Amino acid sequence: MDDSKVRVCYALSYFHPLESGAERQALAQGVELVKRGHSVQVVTHAVDGLARDEDVQGIQVHRWVRSSRVGPLFAVSFVAGVIRALRRLRGSYDLIHTHQGLWEAIATGLGRQTFGGVPTLVQPASSGYYGEAEELSRTKGFPLLRRLILRNHAFAAISADIEDQWLRLGVPPERMFRMASGVDAVHYRPGKSEIESALLPRPRVMFTGRLHPQKNLMRLLDAWPAVAKLTSANLILVGQGPEHDRLKARVAELGIADRVQFAGAVNDPADILRAADLFVLPSVAEGMSNSLLEAMATALPCVASGIGGNVDLIGEGVGRLVIGDDPAMWSDALIEILGDRDHASRMGATARHRVETEFALPIVVDRYLTLYRHLLAERSTSRSDRPW
The missing domain is CATH 3.40.50.2000 (Glycogen Phosphorylase B;)
Incomplete structure (x- = not known):
């Protein structure tokens, strides 16, 4: 060698x-x-x-x-x-x-x-x-x-x-x-979170990253009323960025302020990811997302847009790729995974294994x-x- x-x-x-x-x-x-x-x-x-x-x-x-x-x-x-x-x-x-x-x-x-x-x-x-x-x-x-x-x-x-x-x-x-x-698969790992009490109750769907048009979070918010109606899940948006005020205004327009939490920026997302049940990434452009890798390492099932490096990461059994921009497609994917805890757990375990063997x-x-x-x-x- x-x-x-x-x-x-x-x-x-x-x-x-x-x-x-x-x-x-x-x-x-x-x-x-x-x-x-x-x-x-x-x-x-x-x-x-x-x-x-x-x-x-x-x-x-x-x-x-x-x-x-x-x-x-x-x-x-x-x-x-x-x-x-x-x-x-x-x-x-x-x-x-x-x-x-x-x-x-x-x-x-x-x-x-x-x-x-x-x-x-x-x-x-x-x-x-x-x-x-x-x-x-x-x-x-x-x-x-x-x-x-x-x-x-x-x-x-x-x-x-x-x-x-x-x-x-x-x-x-x-x-x-x-x-x-x-991704550092030792630092990003499943386990108990120290900040459970600071977040809306489980089940939690979480996004981590910049609040930027590239991340397409407006489409995720448009999908959330249907998710909120059919599940007890809460949406946690972790990060800051130029879209913050527009996103907050959209949450108010949709009447979902009690089911969406803006958690702000964190220096290290490892602990807050351990407080999640499902990770979501609706971006319109990505290379190979650090946030997606971190969520996979934390053994979270992932729902991501079918673009860029997301396609390379979300293979069979890891999560769900959503092709297109229809809010109904996003809500359907989220509702399906939230509705089957055993399947979600298997997805998370597969995601963790993929990181350990290919992307550590x-x-x-x-x-x-x-x-x-x-x-x-x-x-x-x-x-x-x-x-x-």
């Missing part, structure tokens, strides 16, 4: 403590790599009030990138800032891994010859309308930007949908690698290390033999 140490530099717009899905996954994987003796650095945005350089659980974070907030100047300044930072760090890393696939990937594609010839691995965070491939196609200068991104050495797709989109954009199949996100963080990081070493081995071959 190859036990050589790897020095990897992540590039992404923001990093801990400013987090969404990609940032959380980069932190989790980076910490696991550091625990194994590898070196992890991060190049990211400068943030007022946060240190320019910081050790975060062994990861060396460099908040050096400053960008304009004005239209096209953002892109130019961000790309230039990433290139400058990576050039400054040249020699301290063996490989660059972007945990997002738009401006970070443009920066590594444009500047790759100045980074010492190290491999550059691009990992788009999502698919669908909010994903990088579709955002790229809507961006002025798309043909040139696409060519710059395709200059990167390799691409990691965390879902079949992402893989398909980027192959259609022109990534050669031999430079595309199917990967996955991981150590397993996923093993896969990334294998890919890193493959790319580094290719680097050592003759330049004339490379596909880039």
